[in-house]
């Protein structure tokens with residue numbers, strides 16, 4: 001058993017060194033300790049979802065979008081999936097050098113059930129490199145609209161679970177900003193985003209509200225919580241969605257009302273489909 005409290009008994013020390021969570025002489029790296037804590041924090045939420053899918057199907061596919069160095073995918077695989085033959089994790093990432101590193105690391109560790117794809121999230125929706133159905137989708141701080149593409153991916157792949165920690169999305173704030181003058185005459189609600197800092201923050205909140213309504217409208221039950229103790233500079237909202245049934249008309253109607261009321265109908269393609 002490891003003497004470092006953060007390291008779990010079944011965990012690969014080699015992986016932690018490769019991810020620079022441990023130094024070469026096996027000490028915890030203070031700079032990446034926070035990253036490990038964050039991924040563990042998320043792990044607590046994702047482990048029961050993986051267990052549920054495996055219990056139900058006996059197999060599991062998980063796609064991690066905007067994977068970066070794939071800390072999340074590697075830790076999920078190492079802690080829970082590596083001894084399960086019918087499990088596969090796909091990391092989707094646009095930076096070729098990060099994809100190459102992850103491929104090489106997975107090979108070295110013998111993590112056969114991991115693939116890394118140099119694709120945008122949008123491209124991955126139609127790529128043959130991914131299966132037609134994927135059980136769990138994760139996107140941790142995937143930049144800007146990559147989270148929206150991850151939602152589109154999840155809906156196309158009929159995912160049972162979707163776990164999102166969105167980054168700031170700039171698109172909604174940009175539309176609010178561009179249409180400010182026009183909207184002022186239409187609704188007193190425009191006071192909510194009159195000042196530039198409020199435009200940015202309200203835009204960011206509204207983005208996640210519209211995402212949640214989109215998921216509800218497509219048959220998901222959604223919980224939204226805060227990841228306490230994460231960097232303050234990041235948005236740390238955790239959205240977990242579980243497929244529970246058919247489309248929910250009332251959620252679509254609420255979403256449509258918001259888009260109409262706030263003069264954002266041009267964003268329908270992004271959020272209401």
Ligand SMILES: C[S@@+](CC[C@H](N)C(=O)[O-])C[C@H]1O[C@@H](n2cnc3c(N)ncnc32)[C@H](O)[C@@H]1O
Nearest residue numbers: 066067068093094095120121140141142143146
């Ligand atoms: C802030 S990093 C987060 C990385 C990782 N998920 C984590 O939390 O450590 C965002 C990553 O998403 C990738 N990315 C940005 N837009 C993307 C897109 N449209 N498709 C796929 N990857 C994207 C970036 O290259 C970057 O590695």
